[in-house]
Amino acid sequence: MKNLKKAALLAVVLAFVGLSAHAQKGSAFGFKGGLNYSANGDYFESIGDNAKNPDRNIGYHIGLFGKIGNQLYFRPELVYTATKSDYDNNVFNIKKIDAPLLVGIKVLGPVSVFGGPSLQYILDTEFEGIDIDNVEDDFSVGLNFGIGLNFNKIGIDLRYERGFNDNEATFINNNLGSGVSSRIDTRPDQLILSLSIAL
DSSP states (O other): OHHHHHHHHHHHHHHHHHHHHTOOTTOEEEEEEEEEEEOOSOEEETTOOOOBOOBOEEEEEEEEEEEEESSEEEEEEEEEEEEEEEETTEEEEEEEEEEEEEEEEEEETTEEEEEEEEEEEEEEEEETTBOEEEESOSEEEEEEEEEEEEETTEEEEEEEEEESSOOEEEEEOGGGOTTOEEEEEOOOEEEEEEEEEEO
């Protein structure tokens, strides 16, 4: 797993370095930010209750993006993301670093479609009023795909993100009884609206 993390980090760094080495028409570098409409996976109780889907909530993200190419392009991003999900009036917060590695194509005028893997590293998790014991794996991989509009240096995109693998955070819920643990699936399941500005 350590080798996988190193390889993923190296891929992101090389992608951004490549922006300066392969400057061409349509290539860009800049800032992005926006809103996340998210629910992190599903909620399970080990005592056998039915799975409960969390209510979706608004989060945010801010970061950097690069773009190599024009008609067909590669777009690496490095983004700080904060999301929250409401489980029966208890809020589960996640703070993480996302590194989408996207390939896109212009389909009509300013409209493009894109998709690709998103590498994710969880920085912190918190469930209101409940102590999180541990997250199974801080590093995970998801999928991003969506549609974008680009007008000169301004871009707007809407995408869907879903985690590939189960990744659970365990916690002790005193309301369930002594020694009873519960789990939250921390996989992202979200719609992401972004505004980007190229420098």
